[in-house]
Each structure stands twice: as C-alpha cells, then as structure tokens.
Amino acid sequence: MRIVFLGALVIISLAIQATFFGVLRLPGNVTPDLVFIIVICEGLLRGSERGALFGFAAGLFGDILNGNVVGIGSLVRMLTGFIAGFFEQAVFKENFVLPIIAVFTGTIIFQSLELGLRIAFNENYRFWWVFFTGIIPLAIYNTLLAPAIYWIMMRTDSFFEERR
Amino acid sequence: MNQLITNRRFAAVTIILLVLTWFMFTTSHEREREGTLEYFFNTAMIPLEKTFNWCGMLFGGGWNNILEMKKFKQENITLKEKVAYLETRQSNMEWLENENNRLRESLGFSASPLNDLIAAETLSVNPSNWGSTLTINKGDVDGLHRNMAVISPYGVVGRVLDVRSNTADVILINDPRDGNTIGGIVQRNNTMVIVDGGGTLLGECTIRPAIDNFFTDLQLGDVVTTAQISDIFPQGLVIGKVVGIEQGANKMAFRAVLEPLVDLGKLQTLYVVKKKYETSEENVPGGKQ
Numbered sequence: 001m002r003i004v005f006l007g008a009l010v011i012i013s014l015a016i017q018a019t020f021f022g023v024l025r026l027p028g029n030v031t032p033d034l035v036f037i038i039v040i041c042e043g044l045l046r047g048s049e050r051g052a053l054f055g056f057a058a059g060l061f062g063d064i065l066n067g068n069v070v071g072i073g074s075l076v077r078m079l080t081g082f083i084a085g086f087f088e089q090a091v092f093k094e095n096f097v098l099p100i101i102a103v104f105t106g107t108i109i110f111q112s113l114e115l116g117l118r119i120a121f122n123e124n125y126r127f128w129w130v131f132f133t134g135i136i137p138l139a140i141y142n143t144l145l146a147p148a149i150y151w152i153m154m155r156t157d158s159f160f161e162e163r164r
Numbered sequence: 165m166n167q168l169i170t171n172r173r174f175a176a177v178t179i180i181l182l183v184l185t186w187f188m189f190t191t192s193h194e195r196e197r198e199g200t201l202e203y204f205f206n207t208a209m210i211p212l213e214k215t216f217n218w219c220g221m222l223f224g225g226g227w228n229n230i231l232e233m234k235k236f237k238q239e240n241i242t243l244k245e246k247v248a249y250l251e252t253r254q255s256n257m258e259w260l261e262n263e264n265n266r267l268r269e270s271l272g273f274s275a276s277p278l279n280d281l282i283a284a285e286t287l288s289v290n291p292s293n294w295g296s297t298l299t300i301n302k303g304d305v306d307g308l309h310r311n312m313a314v315i316s317p318y319g320v321v322g323r324v325l326d327v328r329s330n331t332a333d334v335i336l337i338n339d340p341r342d343g344n345t346i347g348g349i350v351q352r353n354n355t356m357v358i359v360d361g362g363g364t365l366l367g368e369c370t371i372r373p374a375i376d377n378f379f380t381d382l383q384l385g386d387v388v389t390t391a392q393i394s395d396i397f398p399q400g401l402v403i404g405k406v407v408g409i410e411q412g413a414n415k416m417a418f419r420a421v422l423e424p425l426v427d428l429g430k431l432q433t434l435y436v437v438k439k440k441y442e443t444s445e446e447n448v449p450g451g452k453q
Contacts (some may be wrong), residue, residue, distance in 0.1 A: 071191070
C-alpha cells in the first residue's frame, strides 16, 4: 500500500514540476525538485536500502519522462537515497532540523554530481557558473519545501505503520 | 572476495550500475525515435498534466484576472486603437501583395509560398532542471514530423524532437544536450556563427565561430538570426541577442553568450513550420522557369 502511495506521490510531483512549477520564473531558472526531496525524506525515514531502491525507481521514471540521457538522474537519486539512509537512526523522526540540513547539503552535493555527469556526457554546461547561479538557488528552494514534504511523508509513514 | 561475489545485495547493485551505465551510453546521443517505454509513460502522463494545467488556469488565471482587471481595461482601449490602425495597414498590405504578385507574374517569377504553420499549445514543460523541452498538443495526426521548426511571433523556439499520435516534444534552442545546434548570422556584419544550446547560465545559449579555431567579430547587443543554410529553420528568424563576449588577445570573440529573444519560459501558443519557405531556383531570376 505504501509503495502505491509513494508511486502516486512521484507521479503527482513530476506533473506539478511539469505544469505549475514550469511556468514559475524563479531566479536561477530552476524549479524546486520535489522528487529529489522525497527521495531524501524516504532515506531518512526508512534507511539506506529503501532509500536507494526508491531513489533508483523514481530517478529512472524521471529520466524516462525527461527524454535525455537515461540513467544519470536514476544513479544520482539512488546514491542520494542511500547516503540519506545513513542518518535514519541519527535523530528523532519528529525533529525537522535534520531533513532541512539533509535536503540543503544533499541538493548541493548530488545536483553537482549530476551536473558533472551531464558535462561528461557532452552537455553544454559551465560547471562553476551553473553551480553558483543554478544549484545554490535550487538548494534554497528545495530546503524551503523540505519541512512540508517531510511532514507529509512522516504522517503517512506512521499511518501505514499503525495499520500494519 | 568470494563472499562479496556471492552476496546478493552486492550482485544486485553491480547489475543495476551496469544497466544504468549501458542506458547512459546508449541514450547520450540524439536518437531517431524515442523508446517504447518513453512513448508509453509520456503519453500516460498527458491526462494528468492536462488536469493540472486546467486547475492552474482555473485558480491561477481567475485570481490573476481579478488582480489585473484595471490593467485589462486600459489594455483593451489600447488594443482597440491598435486593431483599427492595423486593419487600415492590412488593407494597404493586401493591395501591395496583389500588386507584388501581378509584378512577379509579369516578370515570370513563381509566387513565393508562405510558411505553412500549425498553431500548437504548450501542455507541459520538462520536469527536470537539466533539460529544456516542451510537450505540445499537436502530433502525428496533425502532420507533425521530427525536426520541423517551431517558432513564435518573436523568433525561434526550437524544433520537433519526438512525435506521438496526439502530442509532440519540442527541444528548445537553449537545451544543452549534445547536437542541439543552429546555424546563425550576425545581423550587423553578416558573419556566420554556430549557436549551441546551454552554456553559462541555465536558459542561455553559446555562440561560437562557424569555423573552429577562428575568431569572430561580435559586439554586445548584436542580434543573431537563422542562416539560409539551415535545413530546418526558415531564413531570417531572430534567435537572440549577444549578452556576453569572451575575447582573445586580438580583441576578437571566440565565444559569446546569447540570450534567446523569445521568452522560452512563458510559451503558450507556438507555431510549427510545416513547410519551410525556400528560395528555390524558380524564384531566382534566370533560374528554372
């Protein structure tokens, strides 16, 4: 049941990114990456293995919709979920500080990795320019949305746990 | 080592990584057709995206309309005046067009066909921050094909990438993927340049000289238009404006930043060029009659 919920969450998030967020003109020409936030939250709530598996599936779905180099988003999100999972036991789940820090640093580290991989596959980016003008703003937008998404995922997680 | 190889988790991760690497290498170049899975998922997402668009227009549009009511009134008056002026000009233009056709006929030139355009609406944009593509509401049934030019009244938008039965993906000129390139002409001095998607900032393009290891004469504010040699785009459409230049020791540019003149983030209606206007031999004096 929880898998269905997570699947629906990813599909709706991608649809929001493709429609509502697509017309936003935020500084840096980037829009919040909801799927990326969800992957980090899943890792924090469920651990490395689940985080990596979910990151892989969500990333692959995003890559297929994106239509560009398939696999980069999937690899990056799989790593993101895996690393986020190390902090599963670190603090109380009700504490919102960890997800905020995790989303901010995770966006900077793993989106930079994604940018590096895209440059390696001949996409025309200039790393430091895009890092400062694109990835830093993206980290801020993601961080602003992180508490709300973490709260939704935490509540549904406990809901499904209670029903078990 | 033996333990590591027989470990199921290790084997699963290795297989996943190998599959992903294979995917990355096979999809890193522009493909003739999108894969079956891509076709299926992109088509399946359309109804949801249409619903979200409809909701956005219903709530966002309604709220904006209330906020901008006063502005609309003033705009309405201005537009009515403009329509009256343009109608007068239009009748004058029709007279000129007729006269032009008469003169062409008398000189033995065939009539120049206008670009055959198909109007399309944007359904959704690429959900990723690392790609600039749009999905439009016209597809195979409307006669769209891969690599048809997509334009707006302000200039070049991009080209058709993947065509499905009722929708199509458009790759914008600023998409940074390998091979997204247009031949351009600097209006000021008729120098040929190559415009690549991506570069310095997200949403911008890069200009390089048409010949490798060659510098070119560029200035800030130069307008770049599509070149005649393009197989895809009609000649003379505005691509963008030079907003940054990287110069060599000889003060000549080896690379420049181009800002598209079309606001690619706010596209609603755009036009697919079904038939490119070409200066055929028949239209050249002394050419085939």
